[in-house]
Amino acid sequence: MKDTDDKLINRNMKPTAMRELVLDALLEQNVAVSLSDLEKKFDKADKVTLYRTLKTFEENKLIHSIDDGTGSVKYALCAENCQCNPHDLHVHFFCTECKHTYCLNDTPIPSVTLPLGFEIKTINMVVKGTCANCKK
Amino acid sequence: MKDTDDKLINRNMKPTAMRELVLDALLEQNVAVSLSDLEKKFDKADKVTLYRTLKTFEENKLIHSIDDGTGSVKYALCAENCQCNPHDLHVHFFCTECKHTYCLNDTPIPSVTLPLGFEIKTINMVVKGTCANCKK
DNA sequence: AATAACTTTGCAACTTGGTTGCATAAACTT
DNA sequence: AAGTTTATGCAACCAAGTTGCAAAGTTATT
Numbered sequence: 001m002k003d004t005d006d007k008l009i010n011r012n013m014k015p016t017a018m019r020e021l022v023l024d025a026l027l028e029q030n031v032a033v034s035l036s037d038l039e040k041k042f043d044k045a046d047k048v049t050l051y052r053t054l055k056t057f058e059e060n061k062l063i064h065s066i067d068d069g070t071g072s073v074k075y076a077l078c079a080e081n082c083q084c085n086p087h088d089l090h091v092h093f094f095c096t097e098c099k100h101t102y103c104l105n106d107t108p109i110p111s112v113t114l115p116l117g118f119e120i121k122t123i124n125m126v127v128k129g130t131c132a133n134c135k136k
Numbered sequence: 137m138k139d140t141d142d143k144l145i146n147r148n149m150k151p152t153a154m155r156e157l158v159l160d161a162l163l164e165q166n167v168a169v170s171l172s173d174l175e176k177k178f179d180k181a182d183k184v185t186l187y188r189t190l191k192t193f194e195e196n197k198l199i200h201s202i203d204d205g206t207g208s209v210k211y212a213l214c215a216e217n218c219q220c221n222p223h224d225l226h227v228h229f230f231c232t233e234c235k236h237t238y239c240l241n242d243t244p245i246p247s248v249t250l251p252l253g254f255e256i257k258t259i260n261m262v263v264k265g266t267c268a269n270c271k272k
Numbered sequence: 273a274a275t276a277a278c279t280t281t282g283c284a285a286c287t288t289g290g291t292t293g294c295a296t297a298a299a300c301t302t
Numbered sequence: 303a304a305g306t307t308t309a310t311g312c313a314a315c316c317a318a319g320t321t322g323c324a325a326a327g328t329t330a331t332t
Contacts (some may be wrong), residue, residue, distance in 0.1 A: 014299080014300095014308080014309085016298090016299090016308095016309065016310090018309080018310075019309095034289090035289075035290080036288085036289075045310095045311095046310070046311050046312075047290095047311095048291085048292090048310080048311065048312080048313095049309080049310050049311065051290075051291080052309080052310080053309095053310095056309095067203070067205045069203045069260055071288080071289075071318090071319085072288085072289060072290090073289085073290085091248055091250075093250065093254060096257065104250065104251060104254075106251070107248060107249070107250060107251065109248075110246040110247070110248055111246070112227055112243060112245075112246055112261075112263060113243070114227075114229070114240065114243060114263065115240060115242070115243065115268065116268065117267070117268025117269075117271050118229060118240075118263075118265065118266070118267055118268055118271075119265045119266040119271055120263050120264075120265040121232065121264050121265035121266070122263075122264050122265070123261065123262070123263050123264070124205055124260075124261070124262045124264070125248075125259065125260070125261045125262075126259070126260045126261075127248065127250065127254075127256050127258075127259050128256075128257050128258045128259070128260070129254065129255045129256040129257035129258070130254070130255040130257070131253070131254055132251065132252065132253025132254055133253075135253050135254075135255055150279080150280085150328085152279095152280065152281090152327095152328095154280080154281075155280095170318095171318075171319080172317085172318080181281095181282095182281070182282050182283075183282095183319095184281080184282065184283080184284095184320085184321090185280080185281050185282065187319075187320080188280085188281080189280095189281095192280095207289095207290090207317080207318075208317085208318065208319090209318085209319085
């Protein structure tokens with residue numbers, strides 16, 4: 001049985017062909033991907049199916065979505081046992097050169113002190129700049 | 137001469153009727169507004185004109201835009217002498233109850249240490265939760 | 273005051289990303 | 303094998319943002 005099948009089953013999803021394909025694509029990337037990235041990659045696949053595949057992945061916490069401010073939502077794999085809790089949150093980085101969005105898994109979001117009465121539920125933190133690849 | 141005229145002229149914009157109207161609307165708000173908010177408020181005004189008004193305001197650093205993750209960009213007044221430099225950046229707060237977006241002007245974005253080779257240009261940090269008004 | 277030059281406004285129309293409804297196809301259940 | 307559930311694919315739609323172009327308004331020039 002395939003590795004991807006495991007991952008899908010572990011997260012309570014049936015391992016369909018489409019899902020394996022998308023999961024493979026996500027696994028081989030070290031940057032986050034958008035729906036339209038996937039559309040380009042699998043130009044025979046239907047946009048809506050890809051869309052719904054990502055949605056189910058997200059619901060089942062196999063991936064998380066990233067709003068990097070580019071106007072198109074990006075998706076990236078969660079850590080193995082991630083439950084998408086606040087303490088799982090990490091900083092995302094958008095490179096203005098190569099336009100890639102990175103999960104900085106080892107960079108946790110620093111804590112902020114809010115004004116009195118404001119209660120935090122979650123945080124989105126996107127750093128923009130030049131990535132290690134483009135800096136050279 | 138009106139106060140709003142001053143502000144516009146200080147920022148190198150001609151004080152047209154439309155601009156005064158929009159600036160007034162921004163001044164009387166303590167939360168950030170979206171283009172569609174303005175459309176509702178001024179239902180006679182053209183969407184594109186409002187759009188371009190906001191754009192010129194932003195170009196001239198009278199306001200800054202906020203991507204709060206709701207899918208529609210919000211705008212809020214800059215501080216008096218703001219140049220929108222990195223050290224002017226503050227945290228934004230989106231209340232999931234009242235759906236309002238606040239500028240936390242007194243809450244600077246904490247510094248983050250990035251992986252080797254990553255160079256920061258700017259940061260977007262949006263905290264989501266319940267605001268002081270809704271918490272009661 | 274009349275003309276020219278530039279700026280702002282308004283309408284129409286379009287693009288992109290995301291989304292829903294519904295029908296077909298595939299996969300499980302008994 | 304029939305019936306139920308789940309996944310996929312097509313069409314169509316929606317919202318937000320954006321562009322092109324012409325009309326209206328402003329400012330400058332003589």
